[in-house]
Amino acid sequence: MVKLILINFRNNLEAFFEDKKTLLDKKISELLEEHVEANAIDVSKYIVEGGKRLRGLLTLFITDVLVNDYNRAVRAAVALELVHSCSLAIDDIIDQDVKRRGRPSVWVAKGISKTVLVSNLLIPIAIKEVSYLGTSAVKKVIETWLKVTMGEIYDVFDESSSYLKTIEYKTSSLFQLSLDLAAIASNREDLINVFERYGLYLGYLYQISDDLVDAKKYIENRNEEKPLFLIKMLNWLGASNLISWEELKLMVFKKLNEFYNSAITAINGINDKDLTLILKELPIYIVDKILEEGNLKWNLVE
Incomplete structure (x- = not known):
C-alpha cells in the first residue's frame, strides 16, 4: 500500500503520477494501434495526446492504496482517459474553442467530421476495454458518457442551465468514474456510494478553480x-454583473471552502485511516495545482 505521511503527501502523489503517466501513455498508444484502423490512427492519437492523465492516474493511485496493486486498474484507467479525451474533443467543437493543451484543437487540426467520427469510434473501444472488470464497470462507463453528453445538451439547448448542473454532468461525472473504477478493480464496491458523493464535490472544486483562473485571464x-x-x-x-476581481476571488474561495468541507463530510463513514487521509488531502492538492497556473493561492478554512 502507498504509505503516506501528511507532510509528504504532495511529493508522494506527484512521484506516483510522474512514474505512472509514462505507463498510461504507452498503454493508450498500444490500445489505439491494436483497435483503430490505419486511416484513423493519426486523428485518434491527436485526440488523446497531451493530457495530464489526472483521472486515469487517480484510478491507479486509489487502487494502489486499496489493494497495493495498481496493475488491476491499468486497462480501466486507459479507458477512462479515452472517454475524457473524446469529451474534450467534442466540447471544443461545440464551444468553438480553437486551442487545447497548448496546440490547435482536434477539430481545427483534423476537421470536424474526422473529430466526431473518431471520437464515436473510441467510446465503444473504451467500453470494451473495461469489460474485464465485469458488467458494473461497463455500466459505469456508459452512464458517465451519457452524463457528459447531457451536460453538453444543457449547454447547447439551455444556456440558462445552472452552473453547478453543468459541472456535475461534464466534470464531476468523470471524477466519480475514476474513483468508482478503482473501487471495482479493488473489489471494494462498498465504497462506490461514498465515492459518488465525494467525486461530485471533487469535480466542483476542480472546475470552479479552473474557471477562476480563466476568469482572471479574461478580467x-x-x-x-x-x-x-x-x-x-x-x-x-x-x-x-461583472464585479471586481477581488470580490469575485473572495466569493469563489468561500465556495471552495464550502465544497471542500462537503467532500470531507461525504467520507466520514470510511473505516480506513490511510484512505481517509488521502481523500482529505487530494482536493487541496488538485485545487492548489490549478490555482498555481493563475498565480493564485487558496486559503482553506475547515
Missing part, C-alpha cells in the same frame, strides 16, 4: 466577449 485582458462559463458563474454567485 485582465477583456479583449473578447464575456464567456458563457463566466456568465453562468456570476449568476450562480448572485452577481450577474
Whole structure:
C-alpha cells in the first residue's frame, strides 16, 4: 500500500503520477494501434495526446492504496482517459474553442467530421476495454458518457442551465468514474456510494478553480466577449454583473471552502485511516495545482 505521511503527501502523489503517466501513455498508444484502423490512427492519437492523465492516474493511485496493486486498474484507467479525451474533443467543437493543451484543437487540426467520427469510434473501444472488470464497470462507463453528453445538451439547448448542473454532468461525472473504477478493480464496491458523493464535490472544486483562473485571464485582458462559463458563474454567485476581481476571488474561495468541507463530510463513514487521509488531502492538492497556473493561492478554512 502507498504509505503516506501528511507532510509528504504532495511529493508522494506527484512521484506516483510522474512514474505512472509514462505507463498510461504507452498503454493508450498500444490500445489505439491494436483497435483503430490505419486511416484513423493519426486523428485518434491527436485526440488523446497531451493530457495530464489526472483521472486515469487517480484510478491507479486509489487502487494502489486499496489493494497495493495498481496493475488491476491499468486497462480501466486507459479507458477512462479515452472517454475524457473524446469529451474534450467534442466540447471544443461545440464551444468553438480553437486551442487545447497548448496546440490547435482536434477539430481545427483534423476537421470536424474526422473529430466526431473518431471520437464515436473510441467510446465503444473504451467500453470494451473495461469489460474485464465485469458488467458494473461497463455500466459505469456508459452512464458517465451519457452524463457528459447531457451536460453538453444543457449547454447547447439551455444556456440558462445552472452552473453547478453543468459541472456535475461534464466534470464531476468523470471524477466519480475514476474513483468508482478503482473501487471495482479493488473489489471494494462498498465504497462506490461514498465515492459518488465525494467525486461530485471533487469535480466542483476542480472546475470552479479552473474557471477562476480563466476568469482572471479574461478580467485582465477583456479583449473578447464575456464567456458563457463566466456568465453562468456570476449568476450562480448572485452577481450577474461583472464585479471586481477581488470580490469575485473572495466569493469563489468561500465556495471552495464550502465544497471542500462537503467532500470531507461525504467520507466520514470510511473505516480506513490511510484512505481517509488521502481523500482529505487530494482536493487541496488538485485545487492548489490549478490555482498555481493563475498565480493564485487558496486559503482553506475547515
